Amino acid sequence: MFQIRVHGRGGQGVVTAAEMLSIAAFLEKKHAQAFPSFGSERMGAPVMAFCRISNKEIRLREPVLEPNALIIQDRTVIESSNAFQGVVENGFVLVNSSVEISNPVKNVNIKCIDATGIALEHVGRPIPNAVLLGSFAALTKIIKIDSVIEAIKTKFSGSIAEKNIKAAQIAYEETLKGI
Amino acid sequence: MLYQLEGSQAIAKAVALCRPKVICAYPITPQTHILEGVGELVRNRELSDCEFINVESEMAALSVAIGAQATGVRSYTATSSQGLLYMIEAVYNASGLELPIVMTLGNRAIGSPINIWNDHSDAMSVRDAGWIMLFAETNQEALDLHIQAFKIAEKVKCPVMVCVDGFILTHAYDRVDIPPQGEVDEFLPSYVPHVSLDVDNPIAIGAMVSPEYFMEVRYLAHRRQTDSLEIIQCVGEMFQQKFGRDSGGLVRRYCVDGAETIIVTLGSVAGTIKDAVDELNLDGQSFGVISIVSYRPFPAEIIMNSLKNARKVIVVEKALAPGVGGILSQEIELALKNTKVEIVSVIAGLGGRSITKLMLKECFLMKDHARTTFLGLKEDIIAREYTPMKCCGCEGST
Numbered sequence: 001m002f003q004i005r006v007h008g009r010g011g012q013g014v015v016t017a018a019e020m021l022s023i024a025a026f027l028e029k030k031h032a033q034a035f036p037s038f039g040s041e042r043m044g045a046p047v048m049a050f051c052r053i054s055n056k057e058i059r060l061r062e063p064v065l066e067p068n069a070l071i072i073q074d075r076t077v078i079e080s081s082n083a084f085q086g087v088v089e090n091g092f093v094l095v096n097s098s099v100e101i102s103n104p105v106k107n108v109n110i111k112c113i114d115a116t117g118i119a120l121e122h123v124g125r126p127i128p129n130a131v132l133l134g135s136f137a138a139l140t141k142i143i144k145i146d147s148v149i150e151a152i153k154t155k156f157s158g159s160i161a162e163k164n165i166k167a168a169q170i171a172y173e174e175t176l177k178g179i
Numbered sequence: 180m181l182y183q184l185e186g187s188q189a190i191a192k193a194v195a196l197c198r199p200k201v202i203c204a205y206p207i208t209p210q211t212h213i214l215e216g217v218g219e220l221v222r223n224r225e226l227s228d229c230e231f232i233n234v235e236s237e238m239a240a241l242s243v244a245i246g247a248q249a250t251g252v253r254s255y256t257a258t259s260s261q262g263l264l265y266m267i268e269a270v271y272n273a274s275g276l277e278l279p280i281v282m283t284l285g286n287r288a289i290g291s292p293i294n295i296w297n298d299h300s301d302a303m304s305v306r307d308a309g310w311i312m313l314f315a316e317t318n319q320e321a322l323d324l325h326i327q328a329f330k331i332a333e334k335v336k337c338p339v340m341v342c343v344d345g346f347i348l349t350h351a352y353d354r355v356d357i358p359p360q361g362e363v364d365e366f367l368p369s370y371v372p373h374v375s376l377d378v379d380n381p382i383a384i385g386a387m388v389s390p391e392y393f394m395e396v397r398y399l400a401h402r403r404q405t406d407s408l409e410i411i412q413c414v415g416e417m418f419q420q421k422f423g424r425d426s427g428g429l430v431r432r433y434c435v436d437g438a439e440t441i442i443v444t445l446g447s448v449a450g451t452i453k454d455a456v457d458e459l460n461l462d463g464q465s466f467g468v469i470s471i472v473s474y475r476p477f478p479a480e481i482i483m484n485s486l487k488n489a490r491k492v493i494v495v496e497k498a499l500a501p502g503v504g505g506i507l508s509q510e511i512e513l514a515l516k517n518t519k520v521e522i523v524s525v526i527a528g529l530g531g532r533s534i535t536k537l538m539l540k541e542c543f544l545m546k547d548h549a550r551t552t553f554l555g556l557k558e559d560i561i562a563r564e565y566t567p568m569k570c571c572g573c574e575g576s577t
Contacts, residue, residue, distance in 0.1 A: 019185070022352045026183035035351040059317075059450030061347055062535040 001054040002142050003064040007083045008073030008096075011043040013129035016155055017071065018049035020133055023154055024147035025053040033058045046077045053142060067091060069140055073115070073128050075101060092140050096128045111139050111178065113171055122167035123160070130156075134168030138175035145172045181356055186318040186348040189355045190283055190341075191216025193325040195226035196363040197281075200252035203232040203243040207262040208295045209345035210285035214257060237262040241269035241282070248278040249384060251375030253329065256280065259345055260287035260301045267305065274309030274400065276385050277374070279332030279339070281325065282310075286446065286497075287345040288530040296531020297345040299445060299497040302474070303506050309400050311339040311407060312475040314445045316431065318353040323426030324472075326358075327414050330367050334414070335407040337400075342474075344447040346531070358422055366421050404476040411473050429478040431470045432485060434460065438467030440543065441486055443511055444495040445471050448527070448534055452495060455539040466543060471507075479514040486511070491521045493543060495554075497528045504551040527554035 004021060008014040015036040022034035030053050037048035050064040069092040072083055078101075087093065089107045098114040113135045115128035123130075130152050137145045149165050156164050184192075190213050194202070202221065204214045221231040234240045237258050244254040258266065263284060273280050286302055288294040302312060311331060315321035321343045328339040343349055374384060388396055408429060415427030433453055435441060442452050449470035456466040469485055471478070486492050492515070494508035503509070505524035512522050525542055528534045538555055545552075 019352050023183045026181075026354055031354055032183065033351060033353055035347070058353075060454050060536060061351075061447050061451045063533055065535065 001052055001058070001060075002068045002140075003066065004051040004053070004069045004071065005064045005067040005083075006049045006051070006071045006073065007077050007081050008047055008129075009043075009077060010045045010047050012047075012073045013127050014047045014073055015049045017073070017129035017133060018051040020130070020148070020151040020155055021051040021136070021143070022053070023151040024133070024137075024143045025051075027147045027150050028143060030054065031056060031058050037063065046081050048081065069136070069142070070094065071132050071136060072096060073132060078104075092136075094132060094136055094139055096132060109139065111135065111175060113175060115171060118167050118171055122170065123163040130164035131167045131171045134171035135175040138172045138179065145169065148172075180359075181354055183352055184318075184355055185212060186321060186343065186351050186353065187212030187285075188216045189318050189322045189353075189357070190325060190343065190349075191220060192357050193322040194255050194281075194283075195220045196358065196360055197255075197326060197329045197367055198226070198253065198364075198369075199229055199255040199281075199329075201230050201232060201244065201247035201254045202256070203234050203240045203247070203254075204256045204258065205234055205237045205240045205262065207237070207259045209287055209297070209349045210257045210259040210262070210283065212349060213283055213285065217255070217257075237266040238269060241266040241273060241280075244280050244282075245269060245273050245276065245278055248273075248280050248372075249276065249374070249376045251370075251372035251377075253333075253370040254278075254280050255282070257283035257285065259285040260289055260295075263301045263305060264289065267308070270305050270308045270310065272385070273338045275396075277336040279329070279336055279370075281328045281332055282338065282340050283325070284340050284342045285345040285349045286342050294530040295345075297347050297497070298529045298531065299342070300499075300529075302340070302342045303498040303500075305340070306475060306506070309337070309404070310475060311335065311337055311404070311411070311473070312342060313339065313411075313427070313472055314342045314470075314474055315344075315348065316447055316449045316470055316472075318348055318351065319355050319424070320426045320472075321348055322355055322357065323418060323422070323424060326363055326367060327411075327418050327427045329370075330417075331407065331411055331414050333370060334410050335403055336373055337403055337407065342446065347447045356424070362421060366418065408473070408476050408478055411476075415472075427472060429471075429473045429481055430485065431472060433468040433470075435467035435469060435485055437465070438489060439465040440491045440493060441467045441469055441489045442493050442495055442543065443469045443471065443482070443486070443507070445474060445507060446497070448495060448497070451534060451536050452539060455536045455543065458536070459540060459543060464544070474507075477510055477514075479510075482511065483514045483518070486515055486520060487518045489520055491523070491548075493523055493525055493548070495525045495527050495534075495539070497526075499526050499529060508551075521548075523548040524551045525554050526551060 022032035025032035508524035
């Protein structure tokens with residue numbers, strides 16, 4: 001089972017990111033579960049969401065405590081949310097940041113990408129979730145970029161979907177180059 | 180067909196497949212997405228020939244459902260927590276009037292202090308209100324139980340509440356298999372009312388019943404509930420034959436045969452418990468799990484037969500009766516009263532406190548359980564906040 005925890009702030013599409021991940025995995029015939037950390041649905045408040053991907057039925061309903069991958073949509077929540085807690089050895093950490101951040105955990109694959117910048121340029125709004133999923137596909141290879149694109153289409157429509165897909169593809173290519 | 184959907188949307192789709200003619204509800208977290216889902220299905224005519232009625236409160240929501248059902252149409256509503264408390268007079272009326280309404284309860288704690296997260300306090304507050312109460316373990320089961328609920332309700336002439344863990348299921352994206360409309364229509368034909376208000380043929384329902392007859396009315400309600408055990412089991416079997424899924428029935432048994440210790444629970448936490456039990460059994464332990472689907476009527480005999488050979492029964496329960504302890508565990512004790520099985524209660528997950536596999540495993544392996552254990556209780560907070568009380572006149576008096 002591959003477990004993902006998404007950190008960010010209310011309004012950044014944290015819950016939608018986890019849901020799109022689960023849809024992408026479902027499209028690849030895997031079992032997937034996504035759920036929010038429930039409750040504090042206020043703009044700007046720290047928010048968490050979780051996703052599990054597995055080849056068999058997922059019965060576990062606890063929060064993701066030992067993530068194989070972290071997606072951090074807003075680096076200002078890292079300290080207050082203790083975001084790196086429990087991440088497994090050789091796990092993946094994807095951070096939305098225009099500057100490199102110091103690696104607080106040993107033995108993880110950390111990748112920073114300016115997802116907000118890419119979103120502003122290609123979508124016109126500072127919502128980094130779809131961009132980060134493109135990068136996530138390249139970094140972890142747990143899901144294919146084509147599945148991410150199909151998942152984006154289930155959550156967005158029209159030109160917003162097209163723009164998010166383009167932004168996700170750009171992040172995917174940029175991340176592939178950096179590996 | 181398989182979909183990856185939020186639990187609330189899966190429930191909304193299931194309700195629409197049952198073709199209710201009237202839906203009325205008042206939004207409350209965590210039920211809201213269900214309400215939005217069915218509202219959208221009515222608006223875009225995926226559910227046609229159905230009136231979605233906006234009301235000003237939960238009391239009105241269930242009252243409208245009662246009125247609609249009494250005119251002879253299939254009706255549906257949904258609520259959570261304080262919303263259920265606000266409609267409680269109508270909850271008793273619906274069962275007393277023998278109206279087969281189906282209601283989803285997105286299980287949530289009851290305040291004060293206000294808390295929007297999951298536990299089973301709301302369901303337990305109406306356990307004696309005469310409704311059939313079914314608990315879903317997964318979103319697939321939640322979907323399947325709604326389809327079965329209408330069939331059971333209409334057969335027994337009793338309203339059915341489908342209890343679905345708030346957030347943990349209602350807000351979780353999972354894989355669900357949604358059956359085609361034609362198959363649901365075959366399983367659940369059009370509603371044929373046993374009573375129907377009609378201005379051209381006036382009758383009265385819900386008239387006052389005097390002491391000469393009230394006891395008999397209540398006795399009949401009890402008999403219908405106990406008789407419905409067989410019907411709930413039978414509808415579950417029919418569902419399996421039709422759709423190929425083992426959903427519903429009275430209880431769900433997992434690794435029970437020969438198990439030394441059996442965990443008993445309600446709702447979605449059974450999944451985490453099964454994972455915990457699998458790991459313990461791989462280490463040479465002997466655990467089984469029973470999750471109760473039908474909490475009302477209470478399948479005491481099946482539970483007794485499933486548990487009587489165990490050494491210990493651990494009841495993991497998400498509700499508390501202050502001054503007593505667990506609620507479900509009392510009913511398990513009653514079911515096992517003529518046996519020597521040790522029964523302990525683990526109060527867990529109140530107000531949405533996370534229940535982890537690790538916490539459960541440590542708890543299950545404890546050698547000596549207290550009668551009641553509070554899983555993950557923060558003892559330091561209790562020590563700081565609780566001062567033992569003494570009666571004012573006793574201390575130092577001679």
